[in-house]
Amino acid sequence: MKEHLFEYLLRLGDDSLILGHRVSEWCGHGPILEEDIALTNISLDLIGQATSLLKYAGEVEGKGRDEDQLAFLRLEHDYKNCLLVEQLNGDFGMTIMRQFLFDAYRLPLFEALIHSSDSQLAAIAEKSLKETKYHYRHSAEWVIRLGDGTEESHERIQKAVNSLFKYHVDLFFTNHVDDALLKEGIVPEMKAIHNKWMESVKNVFSEATLEIPSNNWEQSGGRLGRHSEHLGLLLAEMQYMQRAYPNMEW
Amino acid sequence: MSKNDWPLWEVFIRSKQGLNHKHVGSLRAADAEMAIENARDVYTRRSEGISIWVIESNNVYASDPSDMDSLFEPSQTKVYRHPTFYVVPDGISHM
Structure with a gap:
């Protein structure tokens, strides 16, 4: 059971860590000052979640690794984040769509995890849920405004949907890890989360006049450590300091 | 950003239950909802508030600085409007 919980916590923690890092790349580059601050706040929330999740x-795991070692000293295939979060920022529409698809998944997941039989996980979920509610509100509002905004904003965010939608199956990946934890009441049924996600996506897309792509291309493998080429480059930058100056602290 | 796109909003924050909303600054946003969200990020990230008001700056009608003399100067010579001519009895504190 211990190794299953460890694996599951890596999935949650790595999602927060990698998306937090990606969103932090916007710092100083936001389209407007207000949005620059908003994105940086979201990034900090996510990195805070990663800290709690990876620490736990x-x-x-019980091998003496702390959150920093887990964040900065693993190899690419040991990261269990979903493919969606490692995708490039692209334009603002792409970043917002990536965030929305992720938030719509994270929100019902944390809502369920606060009832986890594992009290530590439940406590982390409760704290993260408050942040995630705001992230969802922020990204959903933007999706609606960009989708139902100008011709150009509509076109751009629809393009983001078309290129990111194929990664959504990866969010709802389950295997024996989930089965074992589900039996113990530690994690919720993923199918219910998927349904809630679909409901949010449909509602927001209909208000935003956006279309779900008609093809059913799928890409997954993130939970098994099979990543897109973008993760390696992200890690190279994120891990540089700890690799160049082992054990450095600041 | 292009100034002609988004309106300016004035932001008011209430710091505590029972206190007034206070003007803290202004920001640009596409509409009122987004202005609230931006205000939350720009002005309350260090726990400054429990309530936010936003008002489109266009809707604020302000006094004209050139009217300063006629509006505010007359009261300067009317010190009797301040309640400073009373003797406060002993035993009354916080006056």
Whole structure:
């Protein structure tokens, strides 16, 4: 059971860590000052979640690894984040769509995880849920405004939907890890989360006049450590300091 | 950003239950909802508030600085409007 919980915490923690890092790339480059601050706040929330989740993962693993070692000293295939979060920022529409598809998944997931039989995980979920509610509100509002905005904003965010939608199946990946944890009441049924996600996406897209792509291209493998080429480059930058100056602190 | 796109909003924050909303600054946003969200990020990230008001700056009608003399100067010579001519009895504190 311990290794299953460890694996599951890596999925949650790595999602927060990698998306937090991606969103942080906007710092100083936001389209307007207000949005620059909003994106940076979201990024900091996510990195804070990653800190709690990976810290707990290290404790569960029991091999003496702390959150920093897990964040900065693993190899690419040891990261269990979904493919969606490692995708490039692209334009603002792409970043917002990536965030929305992720938030719409994270929100019902944390809402369910606060009832986890694992009290530590439940506590982290409760804290993260408050942040995620705001992230969802922020990204959903933007999707609606960009989708139902000008001709150009509509075109651009529809393009973002078309290129990101194929990664959504990866969010709802489950295997024996989930089955075992579900039996213990530690994690919720993923199918219910998927349904809620679909409902949010449909509602927001209809208000935003956006279309779900008619093809059913799918790409997954993130939970098994099979990533797109973007993750390696992200890690190279994120891990540079810790690799160049082992054990450095600041 | 292009100034002709988004209106300017004045932001008011209430710091505590029972206190007034206070003007803290202004920002640009596409509409009122987004102005609230931006205000939350720009002005309350260090726990400054529990309530936010936004008002489109266009809707604020302000006094004209050139009217300053006629509006505000007359009261300067009317010190009797301040309640400073009373003797406060002993035992009354916080006056």
